[in-house]
Amino acid sequence: MRILVTNDDGITSRGIQALTAAMARLGEVIVVAPDRQQSAVGHALTVASPLRAVRMEREHTSIAYAINGTPADCVKLGISTLLPYRPDIVVSGINHGSNTSVNAIYSGTVSAATEGTLMGIPSMAVSLTTFDASADMSLAAEVAYDVAARLLDLKLPAGTLLNVNVPTVDRSQYRGVKVTRQGHNAWKDGYDVRKDPQGHPYYWLKGEFLTLTELEDGDDFAVQQGWTAITPIHYELTNHAELDRLKGLFQP
């Protein structure tokens, strides 16, 4: 099996190293990843400037490229142009930080897996729900291995990928995997306003993650309870429940 590995924390991050080592037990690992941190880039593509690809040597990989672009760029450029063959699966991560609830729409990690899905390849994103830079990645790497090993057999429908969020708990408290839906939590955002030496303001994003509705089958709740949350997500954005009502209002 050929596994394309990418992430949004950059090719040198601890998360992609742990993931690469885990995927090497499954098959041939190809890495195409950003050359630097690209968190919260959403599903960004680089269209107004060209991309560069630097071939690198990375442990456990047959091919590795660092790209001056976003996670979605990496998947698109890798599969369409750089690689001599199509990967069988795309695995993105291990992200530092939760991609549950609304975080999924901001996530470069998830967007890379979405791009793989758009290109017709079974794909998954893996995140460890902590921002601690020195967090133990071993549980997340094992979970990534277990899910990736089954990814082809799951026969996900076209356009659907897995968003996997692993809790930060001691092994003794870890409960296993649970299939969940996207939670309803959100950020209460604000900005830290500072002044530069010339007295001009600048704004740092800061936020607090709020529990809006505690969904018992939601990804956040599962992670809080010590489960790995596996959410099947897709990029079908239509709110179908609204279609008829709006038709009545716009096309009476």
Next chain:
Amino acid sequence: MRILVTNDDGITSRGIQALTAAMARLGEVIVVAPDRQQSAVGHALTVASPLRAVRMEREHTSIAYAINGTPADCVKLGISTLLPYRPDIVVSGINHGSNTSVNAIYSGTVSAATEGTLMGIPSMAVSLTTFDASADMSLAAEVAYDVAARLLDLKLPAGTLLNVNVPTVDRSQYRGVKVTRQGHNAWKDGYDVRKDPQGHPYYWLKGEFLTLTELEDGDDFAVQQGWTAITPIHYELTNHAELDRLKGLFQP
């Protein structure tokens, strides 16, 4: 009514000027927009560097700021920090280029409206389905006015926004508005590989928009037939149809 206007083509673009003039007929217009082109940024947020906000004078506006960030940054920073009051609605556009089908997930224009929705404000995105830089914006501006004038009365459910795509047709061929679902079209992507004067390759994204499945109630089809497509979209990404099947596979 107070209308927050933003876009992804930048504060000086023709699209935001046409939209601002149209919205000024509805109420007080506040512009918080990127200081430069930000197309295809998806739902990116600027987290690794601080933002700057430059107050400007813009025609038809009571307050205008240019931000060194993404469309989602503009909405978040504007509403949370810069503005003295909450807007009643958020209108993003007029985008140069279609945001139908899969384009919605790459679109900075749509992401700005999504961010407004996340902050609890009725929001819409407006796009003109052409990349012609000199295209006539007047029909799109009229449609934006008509839909925005009704936006509060539509009482969209929390988390749902309108993605409005206006066709590029002569007035004589324009057919009106139609409520649609997100289409299933996608890009066949590739990269134009060039060499710099030192002989090193660089990669320009290029693509061709393909009709995968012609959905008769899809946004692309409506636009091709001369209709404005109004699609209610949300950021609920769960593929609910897959939940039970996957539960059976993962939690037997």
